[in-house]
Amino acid sequence: MTTEFDIRFAIDPITAAGLGTNELRENFLIDDLFVAGQVRWTYSHYDRMAVGGAVPAGTPLALDTIKPTGTANFLDRRELIAVNIGAAGQVHVDGVEHAVGPRDMLYVGMGAKDVRFGGEGAKYYLLSAPAHASYPTTLLQQSGAKRLDLGSQETANQRSIYQYVNADSVRTCQLVVGLTQFAPGSVWNTMPAHVHDRRMEAYLYFDLKPDAFVVHLMGEPTESRHLIVRNEQAILSPPWSIHCGAGTGAYTFIWAMAGDNVDYTDVDKVAMEDLL
Ligand SMILES: O=C[C@H](O)[C@@H](O)CC(=O)C(=O)O
């Protein structure tokens, strides 16, 4: 099979707090996204966000529909963002070829029927959420992102947040996606932490050395748990959960949200002294 999927049900915070390491990983970690010659999806019941990977090998990979969407074509009632974390590639959308370079993102609007991911060495991280309107397919690049510089060297959280989806770049129904990059020596993302019950979030950690990992923190602010996350693995962050972490070395990550609004600033901050 070229396309595979698994389903993750939405879990409430009290249940999640009682889970052990393996159960936490089974529910919130995605460790098999990128397999050569395959499109792999994890379909989450948190906001019905689907998180996937497509790694072309030889021939371009078609975006085939999967049973959980219940539609003839994958994007009949959904929108998609494909983030290329590999070498330069091409994404075909209904006969139009889009060059998608390293760290470029391609937004594909609802209704696109024939989508194919191509390019030897290209590696696409896929994000898809239900849509209510069809917006034009748009290439999003780091140069067009809104940049937010946060943190400091002293607290090892100096980083730049690149909001690829912003008011000037593209209109989306639900997806808000960007990339966060660190200053040398900084390892803490999203600290101070926050929650946003209006939107779930997914993180893809990449650019890690083989033996490095991120200690990702999740859970309600007063019931934190951790996930050890390695290179090119993703996590699902429930709407009620913090989502932050520290790396044992350098890394980059893609964050993506879907839910009731697309307002990046609509977060509930968690005070440093309130984390438990
Ligand atoms: O809601 C926003 C997301 O959690 C991320 O954009 C946060 C992040 O990249 C960071 O602070 O390092």
Ligand SMILES: [Zn+2]
């Ligand atoms: Zn967040």
